Amino acid sequence: MSHTIRKKDKLLARVRRIVGQMEAVVRALEAQADCGEVLQRIVAARGAMNGLMSEVLEDHVRQHVLDPRSIKAADRERFADDLTSLVRTYLK
Numbered sequence: 001m002s003h004t005i006r007k008k009d010k011l012l013a014r015v016r017r018i019v020g021q022m023e024a025v026v027r028a029l030e031a032q033a034d035c036g037e038v039l040q041r042i043v044a045a046r047g048a049m050n051g052l053m054s055e056v057l058e059d060h061v062r063q064h065v066l067d068p069r070s071i072k073a074a075d076r077e078r079f080a081d082d083l084t085s086l087v088r089t090y091l092k
Contacts, residue, residue, distance in 0.1 A: 007059070014052045021045035053090065057083075 025041045064071055064079045071079060 007055075011052070011056070014048065014055070018045060018048045018052065021048055057087075 021041065022045050025038065025045060028038045028041050061083065065076065065083060
């Protein structure tokens with residue numbers, strides 16, 4: 001069972017909060033809010049997205065890279081390469 005399935009409700013709740021934060025950015029832009037207020041809303045949404053990414057990434061590492069019961073030794077290097085690629089893409 002995937003770790004994202006086990007924590008589905010928790011992850012979906014986080015995503016829904018992020019959607020709400022992005023909707024707040026849209027409303028602020030539509031209302032021509034002060035740029036400081038718009039930036040503050042963007043920073044909050046970005047922080048929430050980073051938190052979501054961090055949680056899924058940590059669970060991925062623990063389940064697919066560190067846990068010898070969940071993957072074969074031969075697949076461990078592939079998972080590590082996939083993870084490295086994902087992090088590089090995320091950090092761009």
